[in-house]
Amino acid sequence: MAFILALAEQDGGKLKKVAGEVASEAVRLSSALGASVIGVTIGAGAATAAAQLGEFGVGEAIAIEGASVATYSGESFAAALAAVAKEKGATVMLLGATSLARDLLGRLGVLLDSSPAADCVALKVEAGKLNARRPVYAGKALQNVSFGGAVAIASLRPNVFAATKVQGKTTTVATIAATAPPARCGRLIERVATGAGRVELTEAERIVSGGRGLKNPETFAKLIEPLATALGAAVGASRAVVDAGWRPHGEQVGQTGKTVAPKLYFACGISGAIQHLAGMRTSKTIVAINKDKEAPIFKVADYGIVGDVEEVLPALTEAVKGMK
Amino acid sequence: MKITVCVKRVPSTTARIKIGADGRSIDETGVEFVLNPYDEFAVEEALRQAERSGGSVTVITFGGEAAGKELRTCLAMGAHDAVHVTADGSARDALATAKILAAAIQPTAPELVLFGRQAMDGDQGQVGLMVATLLGMAALPDVVKLEIAGGTAKAEREIEGAIERFELPLPCVITCNKGLNEPRLPNMKGIMAAKKKTIAVVAACAAATTTTVAALELPPERAAGKIVGEGAAAVPALLRLLRDEAHAL
Ligand SMILES: Cc1cc2nc3c(=O)[nH]c(=O)nc-3n(C[C@H](O)[C@H](O)[C@H](O)COP(=O)(O)OP(=O)(O)OC[C@H]3O[C@@H](n4cnc5c(N)ncnc54)[C@H](O)[C@@H]3O)c2cc1C
Ligand SMILES: Nc1ncnc2c1ncn2[C@@H]1O[C@H](COP(=O)(O)O)[C@@H](O)[C@H]1O
Numbered sequence: 358m359a360f361i362l363a364l365a366e367q368d369g370g371k372l373k374k375v376a377g378e379v380a381s382e383a384v385r386l387s388s389a390l391g392a393s394v395i396g397v398t399i400g401a402g403a404a405t406a407a408a409q410l411g412e413f414g415v416g417e418a419i420a421i422e423g424a425s426v427a428t429y430s431g432e433s434f435a436a437a438l439a440a441v442a443k444e445k446g447a448t449v450m451l452l453g454a455t456s457l458a459r460d461l462l463g464r465l466g467v468l469l470d471s472s473p474a475a476d477c478v479a480l481k482v483e484a485g486k487l488n489a490r491r492p493v494y495a496g497k498a499l500q501n502v503s504f505g506g507a508v509a510i511a512s513l514r515p516n517v518f519a520a521t522k523v524q525g526k527t528t529t530v531a532t533i534a535a536t537a538p539p540a541r542c543g544r545l546i547e548r549v550a551t552g553a554g555r556v557e558l559t560e561a562e563r564i565v566s567g568g569r570g571l572k573n574p575e576t577f578a579k580l581i582e583p584l585a586t587a588l589g590a591a592v593g594a595s596r597a598v599v600d601a602g603w604r605p606h607g608e609q610v611g612q613t614g615k616t617v618a619p620k621l622y623f624a625c626g627i628s629g630a631i632q633h634l635a636g637m638r639t640s641k642t643i644v645a646i647n648k649d650k651e652a653p654i655f656k657v658a659d660y661g662i663v664g665d666v667e668e669v670l671p672a673l674t675e676a677v678k679g680m681k
Numbered sequence: 682m683k684i685t686v687c688v689k690r691v692p693s694t695t696a697r698i699k700i701g702a703d704g705r706s707i708d709e710t711g712v713e714f715v716l717n718p719y720d721e722f723a724v725e726e727a728l729r730q731a732e733r734s735g736g737s738v739t740v741i742t743f744g745g746e747a748a749g750k751e752l753r754t755c756l757a758m759g760a761h762d763a764v765h766v767t768a769d770g771s772a773r774d775a776l777a778t779a780k781i782l783a784a785a786i787q788p789t790a791p792e793l794v795l796f797g798r799q800a801m802d803g804d805q806g807q808v809g810l811m812v813a814t815l816l817g818m819a820a821l822p823d824v825v826k827l828e829i830a831g832g833t834a835k836a837e838r839e840i841e842g843a844i845e846r847f848e849l850p851l852p853c854v855i856t857c858n859k860g861l862n863e864p865r866l867p868n869m870k871g872i873m874a875a876k877k878k879t880i881a882v883v884a885a886c887a888a889a890t891t892t893t894v895a896a897l898e899l900p901p902e903r904a905a906g907k908i909v910g911e912g913a914a915a916v917p918a919l920l921r922l923l924r925d926e927a928h929a930l
Contacts, residue, residue: 364812366839366917370843387852404908409872429845430822430847431810431820432819432820434686434873435814452791455840455841456838456840456841457840458805459819460822461810461821462774462806462807462810463779463808463809463814463815464777464811464813464820466776466779466807466811467776467811468813468814470776470891471776471892472776472777472807472891472892473774473775473807473889475804475805475806475807476804476891481802488690488895490854491804492695492804492900493802493804493897494692494696494707494801494802494804495694495696495801495804496748496900497697497698497898497899497900498698498700498707498896498897498898498899498900499897499899500803500832500894500896500897501894501895501896501897501898502892502893502894502895503892503893503895504891504892505890505891506891506892507846521909525700540817541817541818541819541850541853542819543819543821543847543848543849543853544835544847544848544849545844545847546835546845546848547845547846548840548843548844548845548846548876549843549844549845549846551839551842551844552840552841552842553860555842556752557841557842558841560841569860589888606825606839606859607839608862609859611717612694612801613719613859614859619930620875621927621930622925623696631694631695632694633731635694638838638900638903641927641929642923642924642927642929643754643903643906644919650908651845655908656903656906657903657906657929658906659904659905659906659907660906660907660909660919660922660923660927661902661908661909662908662909662910662912662915662916662919663908663910663911664911664912664915665910665912667914669912669913669915669916671913672913672916673913673916673919673920674727676916676917676920677920680924680930
């Protein structure tokens with residue numbers, strides 16, 4: 358029997374949003390690949406989280422717990438996951454393209470001797486084999502990758518693959534102990550939550566981003582944050598604004614910032630430089646607000662308003678509030 | 682401290698991408714190539730750590746003949762030595778690249794190996810973690826703060842909704858993210874000194890690829906958008922379109 362391992366990211370017993378997307382895609386691929394899906398969770402709370410995978414149609418799951426994965430280290434997580442993949446003889450391994458995957462993907466590639474494909478936006482089965490489609494050159498081109506190794510490893514860009522809920526499916530969870538960690542491991546000393554209660558940029562369904570057109574940090578906060586709050590959106594920023602120290606690095610969208618794919622992206626006072634587009638062009642609907650009607654951002658925007666952010670944004674915020 | 686930095690030559694971020702005749706790679710004519718911007722952070726960090734501890738910095742690239750230019754850039758920034766692992770032009774995936782680099786790094790026995798967060802051509806972000814795993818070193822990606830003392834690296838990275846602080850035993854691998862430092866520009870003295878240095882040239886070891894690029898395509902054009910209107914007066918129409926046409930609200 359061939360197996361697809363779907364790594365379902367979890368935190369303290371709760372599945373992350375991207376876990377549903379990865380599990381659903383694994384289920385969708387399973388018949389074309391003639392393989393069955395095993396959900397895999399790892400770390401403290403793994404068994405509790407694994408039991409929730411039935412929601413996405415996954416009937417079988419392995420929860421990896423134990424001392425060596427109780428606190429996070431990329432070395433011990435990768436070793437434990439690779440051991441499961443080998444034991445099961447997995448032919449496909451999928452994970453979400455998150456910080457976790459950025460730490461694990463390359464390591465898994467070495468441990469399973471197969472080069473992974475990072476940040477995929479589509480997966481397809483051709484002649485019984487998996488093919489991955491992924492943006493390269495900052496989204497200026499798309500690459501189709503075919504896997505030749507024993508196992509095809511791919512990370513999936515969050516918000517791109519649909520999470521599909523299934524009624525009445527329960528998951529059988531096998532809890533196993535993680536393998537011994539490698540000799541040399543990093544040690545997590547502390548994890549400090551940032552932006553408490555705020556929507557995380559890469560997971561957000563809606564993002565309101567501001568650029569240099571907001572003039573200064575005060576105007577940025579006064580105009581962008583209320584609109585984001587009204588929309589239940591995360592706040593993003595252009596590099597110009599981050600480099601000027603108006604906003605933290607974590608909010609930067611673009612080639613040297615975060616790659617996002619929300620359902621709705623507002624670019625306010627952002628010119629639309631190629632490096633900014635690199636981080637947001639796969640958003641489903643893009644709205645641009647800019648006083649210069651020649652600004653390049655209007656070339657990728659679905660809808661645009663030519664106008665001053667100081668006039669348009671307060672009106673927009675009020676109108677959104679009025680919709681509820 | 683002995684520090685090794687892996688650097689790659691990539692198209693400039695403003696380069697227009699055209700698909701080459703083979704349908705799998707880019708057409709390089711007229712494309713400006715630069716040192717991968719994330720690798721600039723890595724070189725800068727290596728120089729600062731070496732300045733502090735009195736160490737040396739070796740830069741390594743695996744690439745075609747032209748990549749010598751980016752090694753010179755690193756030498757001009759202040760790197761002490763450069764190694765050019767020559768490529769024969771055939772495509773190598775991340776794993777094969779990592780095997781080739783690991784084989785070249787191993788004999789230099791560094792205490793710290795720095796990489797960029799990702800190469801801005803393939804945008805994989807994998808080679809650094811692969812090299813660490815191949816060499817049996819601990820590693821942390823996307824680092825924005827790094828302190829080294831007493832045989833330990835203290836490193837910080839940002840993940841979704843949190844900042845994480847790690848301790849790694851040396852030797853270790855760190856991949857460098859924006860925010861770590863402000864890379865210096867080479868000055869005239871550095872550029873002159875770099876011209877006099879010799880770049881060691883070594884042949885790549887054999888390493889098979891496990892993935893192939895079947896095709897490279899330009900992304901579909903986004904359908905032409907519409908300007909809804911001007912100023913605050915356009916807001917009601919925008920919201921109507923977002924709700925009824927785009928189903929985004
Ligand atoms: C290697 C490299 C990597 C980079 N990575 C990134 C990245 O990750 N992310 C990123 O964003 N950039 C990145 N950049 C920078 C990028 O090239 C641009 O410089 C940057 O995106 C510009 O930010 P901006 O649009 O806010 O500012 P500007 O280009 O200055 O644009 C400001 C816009 O605001 C409009 N405006 C001004 N006043 C008003 C007003 N009152 N009302 C409405 N509109 C107004 C103007 O018409 C203009 O279009 C990178 C550059 C390089 C070289
Ligand atoms: N051919 C190469 N030669 C030297 N270093 C490389 C090469 N390819 C990748 N790297 C290094 O690995 C990092 C990550 O690359 P990638 O995994 O390709 O995104 C880069 O920022 C470089 O530091």
